[in-house]
Amino acid sequence: xxxxxxxxxxxxxxxxxxxxxxxxxxxxxxxxxxxxxxxxxxxxxxxxxxxxxxxxxxxxxxxxxxxxxxxxxxxxxxxxxxxxxxxxxxxxxxxxxxxxxxxxxxxxxxxxxxxxxxxxxxxxxxxxxxxxxxxxxxxxxxxxxxxxxxxxxxxxxxxxxxxxxxxxxxxxxxxxxxxxxxxxxxxxxxxxxxxxxxxxxxxxxxxxxxxxxxxxxxxxxxxxxxxxxxxxxxxxxxxxxxxxxxxxxxxxxxxxxxxxxxxxxxxxxxxxxxxxxxxxxxxxxxxxxxxxxxxxxxxxxxxxxxxxxxxxxxxxxxxxxxxxxxxxxxxxxxxxxxxxxxxxxxxxxxxxxxxxxxxxxxxxxxxxxxxxxxxxxxxxxxxxxxxxxxxxxxxxxxxxxxxxxxxxxxxxxxxxxxxxxxxxxxxxxxxxxxxxxxxxxxxxxxxxxxxxxxxxxxxxxxxxxxxxxxxxxxxxxxxxxxxxxxxxxxxxxxxxxxxxxxxxxxxxxxxxxxxxxxxxxxxxxxxxxxxxxxxxxxxxxxxxxxxxxxxxxxxxxxxxxxxxxxxxxxxxxxxxxxxxxxxxxxxxxxxxxxxxx
Ligand code: GTP
Ligand code: SPV
Ligand code: MN
Numbered sequence: 347x348x349x350x351x352x353x354x355x356x357x358x359x360x361x362x363x364x365x366x367x368x369x370x371x372x373x374x375x376x377x378x379x380x381x382x383x384x385x386x387x388x389x390x391x392x393x394x395x396x397x398x399x400x401x402x403x404x405x406x407x408x409x410x411x412x413x414x415x416x417x418x419x420x421x422x423x424x425x426x427x428x429x430x431x432x433x434x435x436x437x438x439x440x441x442x443x444x445x446x447x448x449x450x451x452x453x454x455x456x457x458x459x460x461x462x463x464x465x466x467x468x469x470x471x472x473x474x475x476x477x478x479x480x481x482x483x484x485x486x487x488x489x490x491x492x493x494x495x496x497x498x499x500x501x502x503x504x505x506x507x508x509x510x511x512x513x514x515x516x517x518x519x520x521x522x523x524x525x526x527x528x529x530x531x532x533x534x535x536x537x538x539x540x541x542x543x544x545x546x547x548x549x550x551x552x553x554x555x556x557x558x559x560x561x562x563x564x565x566x567x568x569x570x571x572x573x574x575x576x577x578x579x580x581x582x583x584x585x586x587x588x589x590x591x592x593x594x595x596x597x598x599x600x601x602x603x604x605x606x607x608x609x610x611x612x613x614x615x616x617x618x619x620x621x622x623x624x625x626x627x628x629x630x631x632x633x634x635x636x637x638x639x640x641x642x643x644x645x646x647x648x649x650x651x652x653x654x655x656x657x658x659x660x661x662x663x664x665x666x667x668x669x670x671x672x673x674x675x676x677x678x679x680x681x682x683x684x685x686x687x688x689x690x691x692x693x694x695x696x697x698x699x700x701x702x703x704x705x706x707x708x709x710x711x712x713x714x715x716x717x718x719x720x721x722x723x724x725x726x727x728x729x730x731x732x733x734x735x736x737x738x739x740x741x742x743x744x745x746x747x748x749x750x751x752x753x754x755x756x757x758x759x760x761x762x763x764x765x766x767x768x769x770x771x772x773x774x775x776x777x778x779x780x781x782x783x784x785x786x787x788x789x790x791x792x793x794x795x796x797x798x799x800x801x802x803x804x805x806x807x808x809x810x811x812x813x814x815x816x817x818x819x820x821x822x823x824x825x826x827x828x829x830x831x832x833x834x835x836x837x838x839x840x841x842x843x844x845x846x847x848x849x850x851x852x853x854x855x856x857x858x859x860x861x862x863x864x865x866x867x868x869x870x871x872x873x874x875x876x877x878x879x880x881x882x883x884x885x886x887x888x889x890x891x892x893x894x895x896x897x898x899x900x901x902x903x904x905x906x907x908x909x910x911x912x913x914x915x916x917x918x919x920x921x922x923x924x925x926x927x928x929x930x931x932x933x934x935x936x937x938x939x940x941x942x943x
Contacts, residue, residue: 573812589614670733
C-alpha cells in the first residue's frame with residue numbers, strides 16, 4: 347500500500363467514477379501474478395501452456411478488432427494543434443477529457459480496478475521515471491509485470507510525495523450482474539482512444555487491451571510523454587534498440603538503432619554474428635533513453651524490462667536468442683495453439699501440427715489461405731532470460747553510444763548502408779526515414795510511408811520541433827567528436843523478382859563490422875551524393891559468396907530514384923511549413939545540389 351496522499355486520492359476518485367467493484371494494489375509478487383493467471387485460465391480468457399514444453403507460460407487470443415496499435419485513434423492533446431504537429435491527431439485537452447470522462451463513467455462495473463506502480467528504467471536510476479497505471483485488465487497487469495519493474499518496491503520509492511506519471515486505462519467493457527464475459531473484452535474500434543496530455547504528463551487510454559494501446563509504460567509513457575519531457579530537459583527518448591558489439595580483438599562498442607515497427611529491431615538487438623570472433627549483446631530491443639554523461643558522451647538506458655516482440659518468422663534459424671528468451675515465463679498473444687499445448691506460428695521453423703488452433707480460435711485449415719498466427723502476433727518475455735543480455739543492461743548510468751543507425755523496409759533506392767557526413771546530416775537522414783508499412787498498426791495504406799526517426803507514431807509533439815531538438819542536442823555536445831556517428835541501413839532491398847538481395851539476420855554483422863570500423867576510422871569510404879558508402883571489398887562476404895555479386899546492386903545509388911525520393915521528401919517536409927528547422931532545409935538543399943552534380 348501507499349502513504350502517498352495524492353496517489354491514493356487519484357485512485358479513489360477513479361475507482362468511484364468507474365464504479366469498479368473492487369480495487370487491488372499490485373505488489374508485483376509471484377503469488378499475485380499466479381492468482382491473476384489462474385483466474386484468467388479459469389474464466390477461459392487465457393490458456394496455460396504445456397508445462398513440459400513451455401513452463402509457466404500462457405496463451406491469449408485478442409478480439410479481432412484489437413490486434414495492434416490504432417494510430418487513427420491515438421491523440422496528442424497539447425494546448426494548440428500546432429504544438430502536436432501534422433504528425434499527430436490533435437484534440438483539445440479539455441474536450442478530450444470531457445469525452446473520455448463520459449466513457450469512463452461506470453466503465454469498470456463488475457470488474458476489479460488494478461493499481462500498477464511501475465518504473466521505466468532501473469529502480470532509482472536518475473534516468474528512470476515512475477508511472478502508475480490503473481486498469482481493469484488482468485492481462486495488462488501480467489504483461490506489465492514482465493515489461494516493467496512493477497510492484498510494492500515502486501510505491502516504496504515514491505514515498506509520500508514522489509512524482510509519477512498517471513496512466514489511466516480501461517478496456518471499456520463494463521460487466522452487468524449475470525452477464526457472461528467476452529474472451530477478450532474491449533470497446534469497438536471507433537470507441538478506442540489512446541490520449542496523451544503532454545503538458546500535464548497524463549495518459550488516458552480507453553477501449554483496447556492490446557500492446558502499445560494498453561501497456562501504457564511502453565509507447566505512451568516511454569516514447570510519447572518522454573519525448574516531450576526530453577525536449578524540455580535536453581535528452582532523447584527514442585524508438586531504438588541498444589546493443590553491444592565486440593570485435594575479434596575484444597574491443598566493445600554500443601550502438602543504438604531506430605527502425606519502424608516490425609522492421610527488425612528485436613532481431614538486430616540479439617543477433618548471432620555469422621562471422622567468427624564477433625559478439626553481440628543486448629541492452630534493449632525497442633526503446634532508448636539517452637543523456638549526456640559526465641564525460642560528454644551520450645549514454646543510453648533501456649527503460650523496459652521485457653520484450654514485446656513480433657512472433658511470426660521468429661525461429662531458431664532467424665533469432666535463436668529471442669526463441670530462448672521466451673522458452674518459459676512468457677505470454678503469447680494471437681499465435682497458434684498446438685494440440686499438445688504449445689505455440690506455433692508461420693516461420694517458426696517446423697510444419698504446423700495438425701489440429702492447431704489459429705488466432706481466431708478455429709482449428710486451422712492450411713488450405714484456407716489465411717495465416718494461423720496474426721501477422722502482429724506477439725510474445726512477452728523477460729529481458730533477463732535473453733541468453734546474450736548485456737552485463738550493463740540494468741546499469742543505472744546507461745551505456746555509451748558510439749553509433750546510431752536509422753533504417754526501414756526499402757525494396758529499392760536506399761543502399762545497404764551509408765554514413766552521414768556529420769551530425770546535422772545524420773539528423774537529416776533520420777528525418778527522411780521511410781518504410782513499407784507493416785502489420786504493427788491497424789488500417790495503414792500499403793506502400794512506403796515517411797516515418798522520420800521511426801518516431802512518426804510515437805513523437806509526442808510537432809515533429810519539426812523534434813528535428814530541431816536533435817540539432818540542438820548536437821550543438822549541446824561538449825565535444826563534437828564524442829557524438830555518435832550516424833548511419834542509414836537497409837536489409838530489405840529486393841531484386842527484380844521480389845527476392846531479398848541481402849540475407850539479413852546474423853549476416854547483418856557484416857555491415858556492423860564496417861560501421862564499427864568507421865567509428866574508429868580504420869576503414870575507408872566512398873563519398874557519394876547521399877553520404878559515405880563502403881567500398882564493395884570492405885563488406886566481408888566470406889561464407890556467403892553467392893551473395894557477393896549482389897553488392898553492386900545493394901550499394902548502388904541511382905540518381906533517378908533519388909530524385910524521385912527527393913520529391914517524396916519535399917512532400918513530407920511541406921506539411922511542416924515554416925516550422926521545419928533551417929538546418930534541415932539546408933541539408934535537403936545540399937543533397938539536391940550534390941545529386942545534380
Ligand atoms: P516492433 O516490436 O514492432 O518495434 O518491431 P521490431 O523492429 O523489433 O522488428 P522485429 O525484429 O520483430 O522484426 C520484424 C520482422 O522482420 C520479423 O518477421 C523478422 O523476421 C523480420 N526481419 C528482421 N530482421 C530481418 C532481416 O535482417 N532481414 C529480413 N529479410 N527480415 C528481417
Ligand atoms: C511497435 O509497434 O513498435 C511495437 C509494438 O513495439 S506495440 O507495443 O504494440 O506498440
Ligand atoms: Mn516498437
